[in-house]
Amino acid sequence: SEQHEMYECLGRNVNPYMALPDISKFWVHIANQNDDFWEAPRNLFWICGNIANVKLPGKWTGSCTIEAIKPSFFLLPKEAKSRLGVPL
Numbered sequence: 001s002e003q004h005e006m007y008e009c010l011g012r013n014v015n016p017y018m019a020l021p022d023i024s025k026f027w028v029h030i031a032n033q034n035d036d037f038w039e040a041p042r043n044l045f046w047i048c049g050n051i052a053n054v055k056l057p058g059k060w061t062g063s064c065t066i067e068a069i070k071p072s073f074f075l076l077p078k079e080a081k082s083r084l085g086v087p088l
């Protein structure tokens with residue numbers, strides 16, 4: 001069975017993401033409304049409902065989480081088809 005550990009942030013104004021600088025800035029400056037500020041770090045996306053965004057607009061409101069997307073398929077360059085052993 002999968003186990004999860006719980007951590008408690010003790011104290012006021014503790015940033016739970018302080019070990020992740022690319023993400024901790026969103027916690028520290030949560031009221032920032034500049035358009036370019038809310039761009040997700042490389043390879044991550046803002047997931048809002050069933051929509052993935054590279055960045056959020058400055059005046060956006062709602063609930064989102066920052067996540068990685070793992071596609072269930074992959075793309076091969078056309079040159080690779082001769083080395084696969086099966087037709088594409």
